[in-house]
Amino acid sequence: MHELSLTQTLLDLALKNADGRRIVSVNLLLGELSDERPEAIRFYWNDVARGTLAENAELRFRPVTAKMKCLQCSTVFHPEETVVECPNCKSFRVKILSGDDIRLAGIDVK
Numbered sequence: 881m882h883e884l885s886l887t888q889t890l891l892d893l894a895l896k897n898a899d900g901r902r903i904v905s906v907n908l909l910l911g912e913l914s915d916e917r918p919e920a921i922r923f924y925w926n927d928v929a930r931g932t933l934a935e936n937a938e939l940r941f942r943p944v945t946a947k948m949k950c951l952q953c954s955t956v957f958h959p960e961e962t963v964v965e966c967p968n969c970k971s972f973r974v975k976i977l978s979g980d981d982i983r984l985a986g987i988d989v990k
């Protein structure tokens with residue numbers, strides 16, 4: 881159900897940007913640490929966009945590389961698959977800077 885409300889939010893945003901024009905495609909940035917599944921969003925999109933100007937719009941997902949920052953020494957790094965430790969000082973006190981969510985990058989209208 882989480883993906884349904886997320887899709888609804890993305891749709892609302894896209895429609896607002898479209899300003900009454902028909903949406904041909906929707907460009908989304910998908911962070912590599914995000915657990916959203918493109919196929920689930922496509923599935924819900926068919927539902928929530930029906931009857932709107934975004935009906936039948938093509939969803940394009942672009943991957944976004946994750947970035948993390950060490951809170952100990954401020955090194956910014958790309959996290960390895962499972963181990964999230966600073967490559968510089970080996971600290972585990974890190975925070976995610978980007979790549980853990982999904983965002984609307986833009987839309988194409990007609």
Ligand SMILES: [Zn+2]
Nearest residue numbers: 950953966969
């Ligand atoms: Zn560090």
